[in-house]
Amino acid sequence: MTTWAMVADLRRCVGCQTCTAACKQTNDTPVGVQWRRVLDMEVGEYPDVRRAFVPVGCMHCDDPPCMHVCPSTATRKRADGIVTIDYDLCIGCAYCAVACPYQARYKSSEDAKRPDVATKCTFCVERIDAGLAKGLTAGVDPEATPACVNSCIAQALHFGDVADTTSNVSALLAENQHFRMHEELGTGPRFYYLWDKAP
Amino acid sequence: MSFGPRAWVQQHWDARAAANFMLGGAGAGLMIAAALAYPDSRAPVLLALGMIAAGLAAVWLEIGRKLRAVNVFFNPFTSWMTRESFAALLVFALGAAALWQPRPFLPLAAAAALAFVFCQGRILRASKGIPAWRAPQVTLLIVSTGLAEGAGIALYFTTAPLLVAWFGLAVILRAFAWSRYASAVQSPALVAPAKMLVQIGTVGVLLLTLMAFWMPDLALLAGAAALVTGLWLKFALVTRASLNQGFHLPHLPVRGAR
Numbered sequence: 001m002t003t004w005a006m007v008a009d010l011r012r013c014v015g016c017q018t019c020t021a022a023c024k025q026t027n028d029t030p031v032g033v034q035w036r037r038v039l040d041m042e043v044g045e046y047p048d049v050r051r052a053f054v055p056v057g058c059m060h061c062d063d064p065p066c067m068h069v070c071p072s073t074a075t076r077k078r079a080d081g082i083v084t085i086d087y088d089l090c091i092g093c094a095y096c097a098v099a100c101p102y103q104a105r106y107k108s109s110e111d112a113k114r115p116d117v118a119t120k121c122t123f124c125v126e127r128i129d130a131g132l133a134k135g136l137t138a139g140v141d142p143e144a145t146p147a148c149v150n151s152c153i154a155q156a157l158h159f160g161d162v163a164d165t166t167s168n169v170s171a172l173l174a175e176n177q178h179f180r181m182h183e184e185l186g187t188g189p190r191f192y193y194l195w196d197k198a199p
Numbered sequence: 200m201s202f203g204p205r206a207w208v209q210q211h212w213d214a215r216a217a218a219n220f221m222l223g224g225a226g227a228g229l230m231i232a233a234a235l236a237y238p239d240s241r242a243p244v245l246l247a248l249g250m251i252a253a254g255l256a257a258v259w260l261e262i263g264r265k266l267r268a269v270n271v272f273f274n275p276f277t278s279w280m281t282r283e284s285f286a287a288l289l290v291f292a293l294g295a296a297a298l299w300q301p302r303p304f305l306p307l308a309a310a311a312a313l314a315f316v317f318c319q320g321r322i323l324r325a326s327k328g329i330p331a332w333r334a335p336q337v338t339l340l341i342v343s344t345g346l347a348e349g350a351g352i353a354l355y356f357t358t359a360p361l362l363v364a365w366f367g368l369a370v371i372l373r374a375f376a377w378s379r380y381a382s383a384v385q386s387p388a389l390v391a392p393a394k395m396l397v398q399i400g401t402v403g404v405l406l407l408t409l410m411a412f413w414m415p416d417l418a419l420l421a422g423a424a425a426l427v428t429g430l431w432l433k434f435a436l437v438t439r440a441s442l443n444q445g446f447h448l449p450h451l452p453v454r455g456a457r
Contacts, residue, residue, distance in 0.1 A: 010452035039446055050451050065327040071280040072270035091270050092263020094211035095280050101328045101444040107211065107263055116263025179449050185327060196453040 002080045003163040004123055004138065005190040006149070007172050008055045012156035015040055015053030022151035023057075026124065030110040035121040036148045054193070055148070055157060058083060058104040058121035059181065062188025066096035066105065066118075074118070081190060082123050090117035101182050102189070123159070124148075139168050162190065174198070206445030208438075209329060217437035218257035220319055221430045223287075224341060226250030227312035227319075228349015228369070230294065234309030236353060236362035241298050243356045244305065247349070248294045251315070255287060279325050283318035290315050316345040323436075331389075331440040336380040343373040344429040347400075351422030351429075358415040366418070367408045370425055374401040377432075388439035392432040400428030 015038050023029070023036035039054040060083045067075045067083060074090035077083050096118050097105040105120045124146035131137075131144020138144040139160030149157045160169035169192075176194040183189070226247045233243040259268055274281045293308035320338030327333050350366035377396060381389075407421035 010448075011454055041446070041448065043448075043451060052448060052451055054446065054448065056446065065325070068277040069280065069322075069325050071272070071274050071278040071284070072267070073273045074270075089267075089270055089273070090264065091267045093258075093261070093271070093280065094263075095278075095322070095326070097211040098209055098326045098328050098332070098441070098443075103328070103443055103446075109263070177450070181446065181448075182444060185444075187327070193448070193450075194452075195448075195450040 001163055002161050003190065004060070004081050004128070005160065005162040005169055005192060006060075006123070006146075007158040007160075007169045007178075007192045007194060009156045009158070009172070009176075009194040010052055010054065011194065011196075012154045013038065013053040013055060014154050014156075016153055018151045018153055019055060019148035019157060022147040023121070026127075026147035027122070028113060029106075029119070030108050030112070033106045033108050033111065033119065035104075035106075035119070056102060056104070056181070057191070058100075058123075059102050059187070059189030059191040060121075060123060062190065063186065065099040065101070065187060069095045069099040071095065078125075082125050082128075083120075084122065084125060085118055085120065087114045087117050087119075092116045092118065094118065101185050101187060162192075206330075206442040209441045209443050212437060212441070213261065214434070214438060215257045215261040217434045219254040220323075220341065220433050220437055222250045222254035222257070224254075224316050224319055224345030224433065225348035225352060225426065225430065226254065227290070227316040228345040228347065229352045230290065230312035230349065231309040231346060232350040232353035232362060232365060233356075234305045235365050236357055236359050237301070237305070238353075238357045238359075240356055241301070243353055244294055244297050244301075244308070246352070247312070248291060251287060251290060251312075279318050279321040283315060283322060286311055286315040286318050313342075316342050319345070328444050329441050330444065331384050331386050331436065331442065334380060334383045336376070336383050337436075339376040340373075340380045341433070343369065343376040344433060347373040348426045348429040351425035354418045354422035358411065358418045360412070363408060363411055363418055366422065366425070367405060370401055370404050370408070373425075373429065384440075386440040386442070388435055389432070392428070392435040396428045396432050399424050400432075404428075 017038050019036050020034055036057045041052045043050045064083050072089045072091050074086045094107050105118050109116050128138050136144035142150045146159050149159045158169050160167040177196045178192045178194050180189045230247040271284045289311035293304050293311050297304035297308045320341035323332040323337045347369040350369045404421045404425045407417045411418035
């Protein structure tokens, strides 16, 4: 069964925030809301300082805590693993926002399309569905690929089906060492970070 | 906007959400204390219902889409917020019946109130994004603070020995729950409230409670101290100790040729 996942190559990301801008333009999110953002992490102390740019957002977890706590059933998980929000059901209690260990959820009264309800990255689900309906391949054909991945100038972001061993993301995961954020919490995030070649 | 790896205090639940835990918990505790002491007056039940209603009204003011509030009942299978809402309905129904006929409805309302405050504890525990809330020990802490605060308020209606003894037990249980919680969670935001909880809310309150067997009026002071210290702790827990998970990289990217 298809299982969509995002892969970010931390060695390639330059922190240009083009993915953030592309996401904002595609999804028309208001000021202060960034479904896809890039953290600028500085680690260590002078002179031993290292820096990493880390794309973050909804991890579309295997076992999403946001879905379990949602009192209105607005947050659901599709068979392909994409976690969605029904904006017509959501009451905007923000319980999902405090349940999310990735700070991926927002609630904004300035959101013209989705006022005062929970919002987050959707993996550009409408785009994927429309692309698949045309027979395109998500993660390969831009029309069936999330906007942030399409816009990445460094090819640091990748999208595809991790259940398919021949997919682009499966190949990347096989060729490189990777981790997932806060894996110890047992949420099963489907956002993989590449950090080195496979040994 | 770049936050970096350090955690920051969540901004989604503010004093309005805290008010639900404070008023709702104390109100539930009052309902339970009223059932135990069986005071002749119906005022404690009325006050308990009012406090729980005020807490829920406060949190209603916080939600984004207020006219859709009824949707909160849609997910009893996994959401503790939905379960809390159903428990609240039970408390109101049985509490109203208890106003009319305390026996047998007041004990039933107290059982529903216990379920209500338990759900509040589980609401915090299910908040996986907030380390200070998701600790399993938080449930007993929330329940025991509710019991102690409610018993403290109940002392203003009657200082019957049974109620005073229950109050003392609840305060001891709260201290035990805090001790368990503090062994799992260390938060700078809880240092001052915890100090007050231990020194005034526990040691001071227990001394006053013992003395109250000879000077009943001191029980009122003990009740107030237990109430204020418990409410402050919960306020700090919800609004100030609620640092999120932050971000953490187990590996930094390896750049350049190897």
